Amino acid sequence: LDEVRAMHEECLEVETEVSYVRRLAQARIDIVSAELDRRASGGSVEDLVARLPNILADEHPRSDPAHSRLPLHLAPSMAITWQRGLEHLIGDSTLLNLPTLSVEELGETREQLRTLEREMSDRRRSLHRVIDGIESDLTARRRVDQT
């Protein structure tokens, strides 16, 4: 049982990291898309920064409280440096230099971020299946103990 609990805890920590990289990648994709729209239609960088609440909010409404899940860790331990694979994309200088990048560079970065985001979403989905499996196992054991 202790082994199952340790595995559960480890999966939760990795899931927090993967969700973190996923959400930062999504935010970057949506900001780069907003910048490309700005170039096409005019408007200042100031306007873009003022529109961040709309750009960063989720497109779809939240699920109702009965289908929401308490995040067991608010954020990953920041001791990690995100350098594996494409993860450096969530910390590079794209957003620092956003107005100075060319349309081609923005398009290329967005494609790479989309690849990273899909990778993270796939890993996250499989982690959720593992975590949910462990949790139903832990709960079944608890029910057996209680009866």
Next chain:
Amino acid sequence: TAALVAELWGDYKEHGTHAARERLILHYSPLVKFVAGRVASGLPQSIEQSDLVSYGIFGLIDAIDKFDPARGFKFETYAISRIKGAIIDELRSIDWVPRSVRAKARAVERAYSKLENELRRSPEDKEVAAELEMNEDELNHLLSQVSFTGLVALDELLGRQQASDSGGSATVGDTIADRAHDPVEMFEVDEMKHLLADAINRMPDRERLVLTLYYYEAFTLAEIGALLGVTESRVCQIHTKAILQLRSRLAE
């Protein structure tokens, strides 16, 4: 990039230019999407996500202005804590739970307190309803209006716990933000729940199971309902009742 970021911080802290600040806001703004998403989980759908993100951005700007790069800590650590704090503070100030609903919740808590003192045990639902001069259907209808789910509700619950422990009004959320300068120990929702563990263990069996699965195993209330063989609306009522009973016990 690390050198570029450090240079920009140096430039901003020295000259305070609007342009440097805007670049820092853009660079770190994805953190707000992450934190706002997690703090929003469990909040009523009537609260707009874009409003939560805008409160979070105020928290990010506050963090950028207050951060001291020379201290050698990671900005992300400090920012995440300030973003969460800003969203929760702003929600409290706009009364995210309408006052009329809060008043009803307080009435249920007082009913639990009074009955537990008199009966020396956990009261039955019909006893709570009778104390409030309602029938059980009316009580369940009232409970459906109150939904204490998510991190914001947990933070408030612990505010109660802290208030009764230390007599002050700071919530655990505040103490964690104070510790933001210690980069090693951060973000542990676990720590918040550790404070609740004793109180949850003393709850009646069904309520203890609902609270344990929701706060410690991250089940959704819908999943807990399926496990208990009750409807979704019923498990939400059981959860709300359990929270109000827990709050009445923590307030003592």
